[in-house]
Amino acid sequence: MVSFIKSCTIAGVDAEMIRVECDLSKGMPLLNMVGLPDAAVRESRDRLRAAILNSRLDFPVNKRITINLSPAGTKKEGTHLDLPIALSILAGTAAIPPEELEEFAVIGELSLDGRVEGVFQALPMCIGLKQKGVKKIILPRENLKNVAVVEDVDLYPVETLRQAFAFINGEEAIEPVRGKRPPSAFESPDAEENFSEVLGREEAKRAIEISVSGFHHLLFTGPPGCGKSMMAKRIPTVMPGMTYEEMLEVTKLYSLSGMEPEEGGLISRRPFRAPAGNVSLAAMVGGGSGIPRPGEITLAHLGTLFLDEMPEMRRDVLEALRQPLEDEKITISRSSSKITYPSKFMLIGARNPCPCGYFGDETRRCTCSMQQIRRYQEKLSGPIMDRFDIFVDLSAIDYDSPEWKRSAERECRSSADMRERIEKARAVQEERYNKEEIRYNSQLRGNLMKKYCGLSPEAKEVYDLGCRQLKVSLRGRDKLLKVSRTIADLEGKEEIGAEHVAEALQYRRRDGQTDDYQ
Amino acid sequence: MDRQMTINEYDLWFSDQAGVNLRRLLQQADPEDLKSFFESGACPKWNRDLDFYRRCLERAEQNRIRMIRMTDPEYPQNLKEIHDPPWVLFARGRLPEAEMRCCAIVGSRKATPYGQKMAFDFGKILGENGIGVVSGMALGADGQAHRGCLKGGGYTAAVLGSGADICTPSSHRKLMEDILEGGGCILSEQMPGTPGLPENYPLRNRIISGISEAVIVVEADERSGTSITAGMALEQGRDVLALPGNITSIMSRGTNRLIREGAVPLISTESILQELGIEKRTEPGPLKLPAMGKDEELLYRTIRQIGMTGADELCSLTGKSPGEVAGLLTVMEIKGLVRKSGGKIMIAK
Numbered sequence: 001m002v003s004f005i006k007s008c009t010i011a012g013v014d015a016e017m018i019r020v021e022c023d024l025s026k027g028m029p030l031l032n033m034v035g036l037p038d039a040a041v042r043e044s045r046d047r048l049r050a051a052i053l054n055s056r057l058d059f060p061v062n063k064r065i066t067i068n069l070s071p072a073g074t075k076k077e078g079t080h081l082d083l084p085i086a087l088s089i090l091a092g093t094a095a096i097p098p099e100e101l102e103e104f105a106v107i108g109e110l111s112l113d114g115r116v117e118g119v120f121q122a123l124p125m126c127i128g129l130k131q132k133g134v135k136k137i138i139l140p141r142e143n144l145k146n147v148a149v150v151e152d153v154d155l156y157p158v159e160t161l162r163q164a165f166a167f168i169n170g171e172e173a174i175e176p177v178r179g180k181r182p183p184s185a186f187e188s189p190d191a192e193e194n195f196s197e198v199l200g201r202e203e204a205k206r207a208i209e210i211s212v213s214g215f216h217h218l219l220f221t222g223p224p225g226c227g228k229s230m231m232a233k234r235i236p237t238v239m240p241g242m243t244y245e246e247m248l249e250v251t252k253l254y255s256l257s258g259m260e261p262e263e264g265g266l267i268s269r270r271p272f273r274a275p276a277g278n279v280s281l282a283a284m285v286g287g288g289s290g291i292p293r294p295g296e297i298t299l300a301h302l303g304t305l306f307l308d309e310m311p312e313m314r315r316d317v318l319e320a321l322r323q324p325l326e327d328e329k330i331t332i333s334r335s336s337s338k339i340t341y342p343s344k345f346m347l348i349g350a351r352n353p354c355p356c357g358y359f360g361d362e363t364r365r366c367t368c369s370m371q372q373i374r375r376y377q378e379k380l381s382g383p384i385m386d387r388f389d390i391f392v393d394l395s396a397i398d399y400d401s402p403e404w405k406r407s408a409e410r411e412c413r414s415s416a417d418m419r420e421r422i423e424k425a426r427a428v429q430e431e432r433y434n435k436e437e438i439r440y441n442s443q444l445r446g447n448l449m450k451k452y453c454g455l456s457p458e459a460k461e462v463y464d465l466g467c468r469q470l471k472v473s474l475r476g477r478d479k480l481l482k483v484s485r486t487i488a489d490l491e492g493k494e495e496i497g498a499e500h501v502a503e504a505l506q507y508r509r510r511d512g513q514t515d516d517y518q
Numbered sequence: 519m520d521r522q523m524t525i526n527e528y529d530l531w532f533s534d535q536a537g538v539n540l541r542r543l544l545q546q547a548d549p550e551d552l553k554s555f556f557e558s559g560a561c562p563k564w565n566r567d568l569d570f571y572r573r574c575l576e577r578a579e580q581n582r583i584r585m586i587r588m589t590d591p592e593y594p595q596n597l598k599e600i601h602d603p604p605w606v607l608f609a610r611g612r613l614p615e616a617e618m619r620c621c622a623i624v625g626s627r628k629a630t631p632y633g634q635k636m637a638f639d640f641g642k643i644l645g646e647n648g649i650g651v652v653s654g655m656a657l658g659a660d661g662q663a664h665r666g667c668l669k670g671g672g673y674t675a676a677v678l679g680s681g682a683d684i685c686t687p688s689s690h691r692k693l694m695e696d697i698l699e700g701g702g703c704i705l706s707e708q709m710p711g712t713p714g715l716p717e718n719y720p721l722r723n724r725i726i727s728g729i730s731e732a733v734i735v736v737e738a739d740e741r742s743g744t745s746i747t748a749g750m751a752l753e754q755g756r757d758v759l760a761l762p763g764n765i766t767s768i769m770s771r772g773t774n775r776l777i778r779e780g781a782v783p784l785i786s787t788e789s790i791l792q793e794l795g796i797e798k799r800t801e802p803g804p805l806k807l808p809a810m811g812k813d814e815e816l817l818y819r820t821i822r823q824i825g826m827t828g829a830d831e832l833c834s835l836t837g838k839s840p841g842e843v844a845g846l847l848t849v850m851e852i853k854g855l856v857r858k859s860g861g862k863i864m865i866a867k
Contacts, residue, residue: 203829206840222861353860360860362630362767362826365739370627370657370687395828395861406834462849469852487841502845506829510859 003091003098006105006134007084008125009076012292012339013256015128017105019070020081022088027064033085035069038077047110048086055114055162060093075336077291080119083108083138086161087168096168104156104168105134107143114161118142123255126150126179127248136176138164145264146255149248150179181244182265195234196414200397201227207392207507209418212238213425214441214486217325217347217387219310222394223364224357228350232274232306235348237415239270239303240423246302249342253301257294271303273345277312285320286341287332297324300345310349311379318384321347325387349388351380361396389442389479390507425489441486453481458498466505473509480504525585525606527571528553533605534571534709577710581683583608596620600728600754604707608682611703614675614729620650621794622726622756624747625659625736630769631859632826633659633737635866636761638666639787640734645672647791647798652677652730654722655690655697655704659736659744664697674702675729679722680714682706687714705729720746727751732794734784735760738772745772748781759784759793808853813838817846818855818865826864 002023008015018035031045045067052059067085069076084106090096107125109117119125122143129137130153139147141157148155154176158164166172195205204220208231211218220228242250247266254260254267261267275284275296282288286295297305307313324330328344353359354373358366368376433439436448444452455463463484467477481496483504488496578585586592586607594614597603607613614620621644625637637659641651645667653660655676667674676697680686682704685694694704707725708718723746727733733751735758738744751758760781763770777783784790791798810818813836820835821827832843847863850856857866 393861505848506844
């Protein structure tokens with residue numbers, strides 16, 4: 001006789017439903033498993049025999065057991081199939097009425113004494129099962145805290161195989177936990193990190209404000225110690241909150257990498273990833289040997305990716321950013337499969353003007369040769385530079401100058417202040433684009449740009465004159481429009497005015513060396 | 519000169535190999551003698567064969583490089599007077615005419631925005647007043663000097679440390695074309711095809727100062743190539759003029775030191791004309807600035823007062839928000855009133 005139990009397996013980012021089929025027939029005692037199980041799944045047959053016996057349940061004797069994981073053509077991986085397989089075997093011995101099993105999907109790992117252990121990637125599995133129409137899920141109690149955020153699903157936490165078996169047999173009831181969205185927890189920015197500690201640097205803070213508001217990629221250039229990293233580290237404190245869907249998506253991606261929050265629930269703060277300079281290609285974009293894992297750019301999804309000392313990074317790693325920056329996703333091709341991870345992030349880049357860092361500094365001597373400087377600056381290739389919308393050059397701070405002291409004494413804008421303005425600008429965009437496919441100004445393209453980036457007559461004048469006089473490239477002009485749009489949104493203006501375009505022009509790319517003087 | 523003969527491989531060999539004293543000796547010599555001199559084997563340095571020089575000749579021809587022998591009338595008179603003039607000059611474009619006065623502008627490749635602007639301004643005023651500008655076409659100050667001169671409609675010559683057919687640095691290809699189009703020339707004493715080797719630069723510098731009657735040093739670190747040029751200019755008996763700078767700025771240390779050692783400080787752009795003893799051709803007239811709004815004027819005055827500054831300082835000094843300052847700066851940049859580079863803002867006009 002044959003029994004069926006639903007479960008799932010992870011393929012890329014999403015879970016695919018699978019069906020565990022078990023057939024018991026007469027013959028030599030044997031347990032066969034087919035349907036492309038990986039090593040972890042194959043090993044489960046030893047675990048489940050011991051687990052069933054140690055739970056004082058009947059392991060079928062003198063039977064030939066065939067387990068099929070259907071659809072048989074896709075690879076199955078992970079230890080979460082232990083429990084569904086065990087239950088399918090027990091169902092095969094007619095201990096469980098098969099129709100009872102129809103409504104449930106099961107995940108869980110078994111230990112030899114019959115306890116049900118928590119599994120890896122439980123959240124994406126439950127989200128996937130829900131999308132496939134499953135309403136009831138039996139899962140390890142350990143995973144409950146991470147999964148209870150999936151709406152409209154009844155979760156049946158179990159601790160032992162015996163308990164699961166008794167529940168399905170109708171011998172013992174388990175109180176289901178109804179998944180629900182958590183109250184939107186607003187985390188106030190950390191007390192230690194606040195933009196108010198960044199003295200002066202008002203220009204850069206303004207650039208960050210614009211950048212975060214419109215999700216624009218930003219590149220800082222400046223000597224060491226001018227505050228690039230300090231400011232970048234404070235960007236999370238001005239990032240707007242996330243919607244439930246966004247939180248779910250981010251938490252799911254972290255769960256895929258085994259990085260779900262310890263205390264359970266959802267990740268409520270936008271990610272901020274700052275990979276080290278020697279990060280490998282696989283760690284950056286995802287993949288790796290064996291089971292593919294999301295990389296830094298996917299972990300930064302809906303948040304910030306901060307790359308310090310960008311020219312020191314490996315060329316192939318930098319070039320690999322081109323596709324995700326353009327398409328907001330990354331596709332990893334394997335001989336057998338293709339996986340697409342989402343990667344919509346805001347890129348904050350930082351670089352020095354030269355390898356030693358002091359090129360152009362008045363008070364310190366730059367020790368690099370011109371060739372080194374050129375090579376350093378060329379490390380960021382044209383296509384990568386083209387992805388940035390906002391460029392800010394920072395000069396070294398002279399801590400003894402009266403100007404700096406004066407600006408340091410001024411009230412500095414705090415994170416809360418900046419965040420308030422950013423939230424407003426975001427709200428304007430949400431409303432404007434609610435019928436479009438995009439959400440931020442930085443995503444404007446072609447027709448949409450024409451539709452939403454209308455310039456007032458004076459603004460048009462500044463735009464034309466500025467582009468011509470300041471030698472803005474064609475690609476630069478599109479960025480100029482998008483950044484102007486964001487600035488106008490920050491000021492709460494429907495139409496882009498001359499002052500917005502003028503300000504946006506300050507953040508254009510400058511090629512200092514070749515400019516002509518008037 | 520009735521005996522103007524075409525340059526042959528013996529000339530190139532001689533230019534490349536012969537010691538300084540021999541050149542002096544043979545300055546009046548018959549080029550025909552070079553062949554017998556070569557064959558006599560009297561020259562101690564001897565590491566390239568004649569085939570190499572024949573190839574150089576071909577290469578020069580292909581790249582339209584003219585060769586000028588020291589005995590040719592075209593050869594710059596000033597250059598003949600230095601200690602070790604090159605026997606053959608390779609040139610693309612038009613050499614300075616005999617009556618043309620030339621002035622060199624040299625400065626660091628890492629010149630600050632200030633140095634670059636001043637190099638440009640000096641180049642321009644010299645160009646406007648009919649004085650040729652000689653420089654090395656390097657990044658930074660040199661390039662700006664050429665650009666300024668071209669802007670002023672003047673004659674400019676670039677002396678390279680590589681062969682005249684090789685654009686060094688390669689990123690200045692456009693500038694090189696502009697120089698040639700503007701009726702200037704690209705000069706070198708190196709064989710065509712020679713890459714820009716570091717050891718050739720001091721040799722190049724002696725030609726830059728050699729052609730000129732005066733050398734303007736806009737910015738130089740101590741112990742830099744530019745300082746060497748200045749020293750060489752003094753040896754050759756050229757006037758050395760230096761641009762004073764902030765004593766805190768590394769790039770002005772060399773020039774300030776030169777001033778201390780007796781170089782003439784250039785206290786304004788016009789003062790260069792005075793030093794060279796010429797009347798300014800263009801009417802000075804009051805500096806005409808484009809019309810400015812109240813805020814622009816406030817910003818302009820502030821920048822003028824404190825010199826090179828950052829946007830943050832402007833915010834705190836004028837009490838305006840960073841967004842406002844940014845917008846105003848753009849308008850002023852469009853009008854050409856200020857310049858921004860490396861995060862620093864300065865007056866451009």
